[in-house]
Amino acid sequence: MLSRIWPSVILHARSPYPSLASTLIARRTVIIPGPIEVTDEVLYANAHPSVSHMSADFAAVFGESIRMTRDVVRTTTAQPFLISGSGTLGWDQESATMALETYGAQVDQLRAEFGGTVDVAQVEQALRSKKYKIVTITHVDTSTGVLSDPRLVAEAVKRLSPDTLVVLDAVCAVASEDIQMDGWGIDVVITASQKGLGAPRASAAMKVFETRSKPVTAFYASWKRWLPIMKAYESGSAAYFATPPVNLIRAYHESLSQINKASPTLDERLRMHRETSARIKVAATELGLRQLATLPEIAANGMTALWCPDGVKSSELVPAFLQRGVVVAGGLGTRKGTHFRPRPYPPPHCPHMGITAINSERGDVDRIIDVLREVISEATSRR
Ligand SMILES: Cc1ncc(COP(=O)(O)O)c(C=O)c1O
Structure with missing residues (x-):
């Protein structure tokens, strides 16, 4: 198994870090x-000896990461912010700048049925009823594996309320689902890779931010403080507001370099995710498992959320996966304990992400399906 993941020849030739290799003995498939x-390669990039965040070497890596981030969400105009923090920091940045609920905004929430999406007609009705500053959309809802259609929502917003900004939470979607920031008119994309990453479009969101009448109500999360830093790094020189996570940026850069390689292209990667997702979903259906997403066309391609078989709890299934070396997440949300979320997995955090989905030599997908079969048949035979 060791050689499957880290062929020993590569390990000896490249790894100056034996302690890293020793952790592989306990390695599990994390989905x-x-x-x-x-x-x-990403692991190695993360283990790079420390360099100064003000060095020319690091400025080049940071600047290239900013540029490559645009490609993943298909924009030429957006301003990426690579900030240390989790996906939630992306929301804090956005909220601090635009003033959402925590920061005093009035928010209307359009709710979908569990496992469903909000109908675009509901969005249109809301847009006709009053003027909104922002419409936010979650691209993939991580609890249910439901995929929304940001293109349709953005189109309705631009048609009925052109000044309203469209903000996409793509934490669970970037690089496993198609995102066309420029093509669909999305103003801000928020995602994460252990660092908040927001990419507001220069034309709309940045203008709103620049013309705010009140000062931004945040210090660290303020775009104002980070914008000159991003611009400096992108132009090849270092600048300081707060210390960036140097090694994470290196790992992120490596991920983006892999994603932006000629082969497979981003389109091919997305297709591979759809194929992997279909394999897992077919296998689950053959086992009699139902997805939380109520329709196939609103099921995410980077994850699969399944109802547990009748009479079985996710708290029984999760340890059974673990015993077989596969780490899955138990169900969240209103029906806690009744569903679980094996993920073929890729997305948000790792823009190279699809290693499980796109590298069949690893055998992750076969393993997930085999273990799923074993775990479900064991659990249902005990009922
Ligand atoms: C869709 C979505 N948005 C936001 C977040 C928050 O991201 P983080 O946990 O990195 O703060 C998550 C977390 O998984 C998520 O799935």
Whole structure:
């Protein structure tokens, strides 16, 4: 198993870090919604000896990471912010800048049925009823594995209320689902890779931010403080507001480099995710398991959330997966304990992400399906 993941020849030739290799003995297949499986190259990038965040070498890496971030969400105009923090920091940044509920905004929430999506007609009705500053959309709802259609919502917003900004929470979607920031008119994309990453479009969101009448109500999370830093790094020189996570940026850079390689292209990667997702979903259906997503066309491609078989709790299934070396997440939300979330997995955090989905030599998908079969048949035979 060791050689499957880290061929020993590579290990000896490249690894100056034997302690890293020794951790592999206990290595499991992690298919939770982050942290996810990453490539060896990303692991090595993360283990790079320390460099100064003000050095020219690091400025080049940071600047390239900013540029490559645009490609993943298909924009040429957005301003990426690579900030140390989790996905929630992305929301804090956005809220601090635009003033959402925590910061005093009035919020209307359009609710979907469990396992469903909000109908675009509901969005249109809301947009006709009053003027909104922002419409936010969760691309993939991580609790249910439901995929929304940001293109349709953005189109309705631009048609009925062109000044309203469209903000996409793509924490669980970037690089496993298609995101066309420029093409669909999304103003801000929020995602994460152990660091908050927001990419507001220059034209709309940045203008709103620049013309705010009140000062931004945050210190660390303020775009104002980070914008000159991002611009400096992108132009090849270092600048300081707060110390960036140097090694995480290196690992992120490595991930983006893999994603932006000619082969497979981003389109091919997305197709591979759809194929992997279909394999897992078919296998689950054959086992009599139902997805939380109520329709196939609203099921995410980077994860699968399944109802437990009748009479079986996710608290029984999760340890059974673990015993077989596969780490899955138990169900969350209103029906706690009744569903679980094996993920084929890729997304948000790791833009190279699809290693489980796109590298069939690893055998992750076969393993997930085999273990799923074993665990479900064991649990149902005990009922
Ligand atoms: C859709 C979505 N948005 C936001 C977040 C928050 O991200 P983080 O836990 O990195 O703060 C998550 C976490 O998984 C998520 O799934």
